[in-house]
Structures are given as C-alpha cells and as structure tokens.
Amino acid sequence: MSAAALEVFRARARRVGEQHAAEVDALDETAGARRALSLVAEANLAKLCVPEQWGGAHLDGLASRKDVSCRALCAARYELARHSAMLDVMLVMQGLGSYAISIAGSDPLRASMLPRVARGELIAAFALTEPGAGSDLGMVATRAERVGERWKLNGAKTFISNAGVADFYTVLARTSGAPGDGGKGSLTMFCVPANTPGVSAQRFEVTSPHPIGDVLFDGAELDDGQRLGEVGSGLDTALAVLGRFRVSVAAAANGFARRALEESIAHLKSRTQFGKPLAANQGLGFDLAEMDMRLRAAELLVDEAAAAVDRGERAVLEVARAKLFATENASYVCDRAVQHFGGLGVKRGVLVERLWRDVRALRIYEGASEIQKLLMARELTR
Numbered sequence: 001m002s003a004a005a006l007e008v009f010r011a012r013a014r015r016v017g018e019q020h021a022a023e024v025d026a027l028d029e030t031a032g033a034r035r036a037l038s039l040v041a042e043a044n045l046a047k048l049c050v051p052e053q054w055g056g057a058h059l060d061g062l063a064s065r066k067d068v069s070c071r072a073l074c075a076a077r078y079e080l081a082r083h084s085a086m087l088d089v090m091l092v093m094q095g096l097g098s099y100a101i102s103i104a105g106s107d108p109l110r111a112s113m114l115p116r117v118a119r120g121e122l123i124a125a126f127a128l129t130e131p132g133a134g135s136d137l138g139m140v141a142t143r144a145e146r147v148g149e150r151w152k153l154n155g156a157k158t159f160i161s162n163a164g165v166a167d168f169y170t171v172l173a174r175t176s177g178a179p180g181d182g183g184k185g186s187l188t189m190f191c192v193p194a195n196t197p198g199v200s201a202q203r204f205e206v207t208s209p210h211p212i213g214d215v216l217f218d219g220a221e222l223d224d225g226q227r228l229g230e231v232g233s234g235l236d237t238a239l240a241v242l243g244r245f246r247v248s249v250a251a252a253a254n255g256f257a258r259r260a261l262e263e264s265i266a267h268l269k270s271r272t273q274f275g276k277p278l279a280a281n282q283g284l285g286f287d288l289a290e291m292d293m294r295l296r297a298a299e300l301l302v303d304e305a306a307a308a309v310d311r312g313e314r315a316v317l318e319v320a321r322a323k324l325f326a327t328e329n330a331s332y333v334c335d336r337a338v339q340h341f342g343g344l345g346v347k348r349g350v351l352v353e354r355l356w357r358d359v360r361a362l363r364i365y366e367g368a369s370e371i372q373k374l375l376m377a378r379e380l381t382r
C-alpha cells in the first residue's frame with residue numbers, strides 16, 4: 001500500500017510542477033513564494049511536512065502517524081525541482097521550519113500551529129545560521145535570557161530561507177555558556193512569531209530565486225510556551241530536524257539534474273552542426289551515458305537513505321552519502337548540460353542556465369559537502 005501512496009504524492013507534485021511552474025517563476029520573489037506555497041498546499045503536498053497526528057498527510061504506512069515520511073517528501077521534491085526551484089523550496093520550508101515544533105513543542109503549541117502549517121496558512125522558517133555560526137553551530141551567539149516567566153531574545157541570524165515572508169521562525173538560541181562551547185546543553189529552540197515586537201527581517205538575493213535574508217532579534221519577548229523542548233536540548237532538536245530533512249535536499253538535486261539531462265538529450269538530438277545532429281558525436285553520447293549513470297546512482301542512494309530514515313534508523317552514513325553525491329553530481333550534470341547548449345547554455349531564460357544556478361546552493365546548505373564528508377569519516381571510523 002505504501003508504494004501506491006508514494007506514487008499518489010509523486011503524481012500530485014508532477015501535476016503542480018507541469019501546470020504552474022511558469023506562472024510561479026514569472027512572479028517576483030515574494031509573490032512567487034506565496035503563490036508557490038498556496039499551490040503546494042492546494043495539492044495537499046504541504047501536509048507531507050507535518051505528522052498525520054497533527055494535521056499532516058495520511059501516509060499509509062510510509063512512516064508513523066507521529067512523523068513525516070522522508071520518502072514521500074523526497075518523491076515530491078524530486079518532481080517539484082524538475083519544474084521550479086521556488087515550488088521546491090516553499091514545500092520543504094514548511095517542514096524544515098515546523099519540524100522542531102512537531103518533535104519538541106508542547107501539545108497546545110502543536111495543536112495551534114501544525115494544522116495551519118499543513119494547510120499552508122502559516123509560512124514556516126528555520127533559523128540556525130548566524131554571521132559567526134555556519135557549519136559550527138556551537139558558535140551560536142543569539143541569546144535567550146529568562147526574565148521571570150518569559151524569555152528575551154537578542155541576536156542576528158543570516159541566510160534564513162523565508163526571511164520576511166515567514167509567519168514564524170523556529171530559532172536556535174543560547175540559553176547558557178558562550179559561543180564556541182560546542183552547543184551541547186547550552187542551546188535551546190524557540191518558536192518565534194514573525195510579528196513579535198523586536199523581530200525584523202532584511203532580505204538579500206542569492207543566485208537562484210529563493211526568499212532569503214537576515215533575521216534580527218532585538219529584545220523580542222517570548223512566552224515559556226514557545227520553548228521547544230527542555231532548556232539545553234536545542235542542538236539535539238536542530239540536528240534531528242536536519243537528520244529528517246537532509247536527504248530530501250539530495251532528492252531535489254536529482255530532480256534538477258534529471259531535468260537538465262532531459263534538456264540535454266532533446267537539444268543534442270535536435271541541433272545540427274557539421275551536417276549531423278550533435279547527438280551523433282560519440283563524445284557527446286558518452287557524456288549522456290555518464291550523466292545518466294551517475295544520476296541513477298544518486299537516485300538509488302536517495303531511495304536507500306530515505307527508506308532507512310523512514311524505518312527510524314540512525315542512517316547518518318546513508319544520508320550523508322546521498323546528500324554529498326547527489327548534490328555534487330547535480331552540479332556536474334547541469335554543467336554538462338550548459339556545455340551541450342553552447343552559447344544558449346549561458347543565456348538568461350534558457351532552462352539549463354537556470355538549473356545550473358539552482359543547484360549550486362544545495363552543496364552548501366543543510367551541511368556543506370565537506371561537512372557530509374566529516375560525518376561519513378566519523379561514521380566509517382566509529
């Protein structure tokens with residue numbers, strides 16, 4: 001039964017991509033982000049980002065009612081990424097931004113937020129990174145101080161997807177110790193509504209359409225009910241969020257790359273130079289073979305890792321391997337596609353040019369490639 005459910009989610013995502021990518025991509029970033037989320041919500045895909053127990057999709061055995069299914073999310077991201085980076089990012093941010101509430105929030109907080117996230121009524125964001133804390137979250141300096149029954153939040157986050165469009169941020173903040181202490185036991189996560197006095201956002205642009213920016217906290221006051229989990233449990237919660245969603249980055253990378261390969265094949269077959277189609281040149285055909293082989297390997301690595309996560313296994317090695325290989329490979333595949341298009345490959349408005357930009361950040365966020373290698377090396381020598 002679960003395989004059938006997976007196909008239903010995959011088909012829905014494909015339909016949204018085929019029918020609406022052009023419309024979303026023609027809008028400016030803020031309008032595009034909002035429209036993309038409303039489309040994935042209307043197709044009941046945002047429900048994949050919330051456990052069934054709290055208003056999420058019925059998973060038909062893909063994962064427990066208390067969790068989100070990595071395989072379902074991967075299937076949806078693959079199809080959305082084949083069509084539009086904005087559709088893809090607006091789907092996954094609903095999960096990345098709300099999963100800390102799913103696993104660590106109080107029941108009243110879950111009940112008030114998660115069904116609305118699943119329906120696309122609230123836009124979620126996940127705020128870990130700071131100017132001084134990227135790969136090393138032990139450097140987090142944003143501080144939450146207890147003041148009576150409440151908390152006061154001060155600090156700055158950067159590179160936060162959905163900055164300025166989000167309705168709430170799940171924020172990793174320091175509740176004891178000092179930056180550089182490793183973070184274990186001294187960080188705590190909070191759910192911070194974007195309209196809290198003292199919270200502001202400043203957007204900047206990155207290479208691919210993606211709502212992103214800085215989020216600043218200037219004495220923002222929070223109820224203790226907005227705390228996610230025990231004081232000091234924040235690093236574990238943040239890593240659990242990344243552990244559940246990271247493999248879906250690899251699935252999106254494969255979706256972008258699959259589209260680039262499809263574009264390459266069509267172009268090499270239709271473009272004639274020196275009296276024959278480009279595809280008739282053995283070197284270019286070998287290129288397609290290499291792209292296809294690597295991409296299929298990346299797809300299988302994602303299947304393996306996502307299934308292991310859904311079974312509740314630790315799967316650190318499987319996930320890191322899939323993320324590392326798929327994202328690096330997507331850059332390779334998209335770059336070859338640009339080469340196959342010649343000058344058209346770098347012309348704005350030609351799809352492979354956009355795909356080449358779309359895939360670049362995936363090697364950096366949710367653990368850069370070097371960090372995946374560190375995780376793999378640690379697992380292999382454990």
Ligand SMILES: Cc1cc2nc3c(=O)[nH]c(=O)nc-3n(C[C@H](O)[C@H](O)[C@H](O)COP(=O)(O)OP(=O)(O)OC[C@H]3O[C@@H](n4cnc5c(N)ncnc54)[C@H](O)[C@@H]3O)c2cc1C
Nearest residue numbers: 126127128129134135159160161361364365366368370371
């Ligand atoms: C498009 C985009 C969206 C993002 N969205 C979010 C978001 O929603 N929320 C959020 O919190 N963050 C987000 N980020 C931030 C992202 O998670 C960080 O950029 C990432 O963790 C890397 O941190 P950094 O940029 O500070 O790089 P650094 O940590 O400074 O690393 C720089 C380089 O050094 C390498 N490096 C670092 N440490 C080591 C080491 N020990 N050994 C070998 N190499 C090392 C890294 O791999 C990288 O190549 C986003 C980033 C981008 C680009």
